[in-house]
Each structure stands twice: as structure tokens, then as C-alpha cells.
Amino acid sequence: MNLINAFFSSIWGFLNRSFHRLGSPREFFKISNYATPIFGLLFTVLTGYGAYLGLFVAPADYQQGDSYRIIFVHVPSAWLSLFIYMVMATASAIGLIWRMKMAFVVAICSAPIGAAFTFLALVTGSLWGAPIWGTWWEWDARLTSELILLFVYWGIMAVYYAFDERQTAERAMALLAIVGVVIVPIIHYSVEWWSSLHQGATVFRDGGPAMPASMLTPLLLMALGFTFFYGYVLFLRARNMVLDQERKSRWVRELVKSSRATGEAQ
């Protein structure tokens, strides 16, 4: 019993420490120095290999021919549009509860990326729908709720930029992000609750994926690669924001000074 207790308390202690380290802008910046290129590399490799498998190796669909290959962009973007929303809402909650600066930075930097993926999912969906369904757009549950998600992302960004004072802005934005969480289950289950033109869940469903491995592997690779892309862009944006917010602190001034010095040396 004591052993178990000790085990959990040591894990909790480790999480607590790393949480606090990430919570400090300076530590975050240090960690991002290493993490950013790693994320970028993983994204390039995974997406590159996934795209190769998807476009050249995977067989053509027996009904849709080659046009189905847009799935390797469409489905990962749709997944990410929801995933990023959940990351944003979780970060917002952490920020509001523990008053953590970095959590707000993550939340705010995620919003435009999430909106971009939502937009991409909508555009690729309508490009796919035009030859297969015979229509660019249909007022169906899945499509409409994804469109609402795009509006929610826009609203969250609009709230953040409406306030002059940063603290108010980030807390207002965080609150709205949490309120908007109700939309996520609606989108996720829309194809099950309403009979819709959009197909039901094909990958994550009872009884395993309804898709051959030759198509599933590139799809999952692309999804993983897109996730790393999100992490990569998030790190880039967050680094910028941290530098801007902390521009008056000592470590940023020193960083600027030293990077200027190396710039002149080169």
C-alpha cells in the first residue's frame, strides 16, 4: 500500500514539476527550442511518407476511383478541427482555474490553426462531394455543424481581439471557448443522430475500421503528421507571442542582444 502511494506521489510530483516548468514562459521558450524542430521533422517525415503511400501505393477505390484519395487530407483535417478545439478548451480551463499564463497562450495560438483546419475540412469536403455526391454543398447535419464550428472559432478570435487589456481578453476568450464545447459532441455524433448524406464513422467504430490496411495506414500516418504539424505551428506561434508578451523581461532582452551579436558576427 505504501509502495503504491509512494509510486503515485512520485508520478504526481513529476507531473507537477513539469507542469510548472511549462507554465513559465522562459522555461517554455527553452523547451520549445528543442521541441519545435523535432515536431517539424516528424511532421515532414510522417506526412511525406503518408502522402506517398496514399497517392501512389494505396489501390484505387472500386466505386470512386482515384477521387477518393482526397480522404487523406479531408479526414485528418476534420479530426484536427475537433482535436484542436478540445486542446483549446482544455487549455482555457487550465488557464482560468490555475491562472496559468502559458495555457492562455496555447489557447489563443490554437484558435486560428483550428479555424484553418475547419476551413480545409469544409473545402476538401465540398471538392470531394462535387463528383461523388453530385453537389458542392448540402444542408446536412455534419456539414452544417462543421460550419458552425468555423463560426465559433471566428467568434473566439473576435472576442480576443476586441479587448485592449490582455488579461481581460484572454480570460473572456477562454470563457467563450469553454461555453462552445457543447458544439463538439453535436458534430461528432451528428452522423449517428441524424440520417445524413455524409457517411458514418468508418475508422473508429465497433468491430474495427471498415477500410483495408492499405488505405488505413496512410490515413493514420497523415493524421499523425497533421497533428505534429499543429504542434509545430503552435510552437512557432506561441514562441512569437511569448517573446512579444515578455519583451520587457530580462531574459528576452538578453536573448535579443545575443541573437543580434551573432547576427552581426555572421
Added chain:
Amino acid sequence: MAQNTFYLFARREWQLLFRNTSALVQPLCFFIIIALMFPLSLPAENELLTRIGGGVIWVSAVLATLLGLESMFRSDYHDGALEQWLISPRSLPLAMLGKVFAHWSCTGLLLALFAPLLCMTFRIPPDQIWVLFLGLMLGTPSLSLIGAIGAALTVTLHRGGVLLAIIILPLFIPILIFGAGMVTQQAIGGSTASQLYALAAILVLALTLSPFAIAAALRTTIN
């Protein structure tokens, strides 16, 4: 004290609204004018109006609610009452529930009661009018409660009106879909139960959670 807080804030809101009757009448006039602009802008076919009437009335109700929301906290913010609420020992969520309830009874409830009259101008059959009325009675309180969150978030901004519309209308869309969907279902003879349950579920969620969100929003924006 708990009941008292709810009642006190509701009574205060009613007093204010009845002393300033223009605030009471404006959303209603807006509602009627918006709804009646559709027949004027569409081809004069009774059949078409009957088909789209339910949706038109729902859209007008959503817009009229939005109009009423903008002024919900504005005067309280300007005369300093809002700051007093924030520092008072009374429960802010409960107080806000009382305020929103009173506000709804003077906007959403009025809209729902007037909607059947409008339905007649659209020649909507009685069974659908009944369904529409039921949907509005269940849906407009949710609109007021969810909208109050947005109103609280934007109360300190000078041009908060447009922003309020941008952040709140997407959250209104599910209610609109279920409410207008009920009327369509009734028109084709289907069962309206699922939409009714969904509206009721949204109302339960909004009643229990949004007072806390409104309070948190006010504490965020007012320092």
C-alpha cells in the same frame, strides 16, 4: 436568502422594464417587422409562405432576442449597479438567473405569445402553430440564458453589438435548427418528439450551467 435573491433581482428587472416601456415594446415590434418583411420580399404564393413560415418566425425570434440582449447589462454597467452586485455577498449566479428570467418574461415570452398571431398571416395550419408555440416556449429561455453570457462578455466594449452577434449567433443555431425542425416535422406528419426532447435538454443545460458562466463573464470583464 437564496429565494430572496432570485426574487429581488427579478422584481428589480421587472420594475425597470415596466417603467421604460419602450424597452418592452421594441423587441416585439422588431420581431413583427422582420417576420413581415419575408412575405413582402418573396413571390406572393400562399403555399410557399405556409411552408417557410415556421422557419421565418424562428429566425425573427432569434434576431429579436439578440436585439434585446444588447441592453441587458448596459445601463447597470453605466450606473455602477453591476459593480455593486459583484462585491455584494449575495450569490451572483442566482441573482443573474433572476435577472435573466425577468428579462425573458418581457422578451422571449412575449414573442412566443405573439407568434401564433403572426402564424395566421402566414396561413400556417393550427396544429403547426401549436408546435411552433411549444418550441418557442422551450427555446426562447435558452436563447436568453445563453445570450446573457455573450452580453456579459461584451458589456464593457463600446461597439459590443456586432461582436455579440458574432459570438452568440453560432451558439443559437442548434436551438434554431431544432425549433424550426419541429414545425417542418409536424408539416410532413412526422413525430416531433426528438426535437422537443433536444430543446428541453438544451434548456435544462442552459438553466443549470449558464448562470455560472454569466457570473464568471461579468467577473472577467469588469475589474
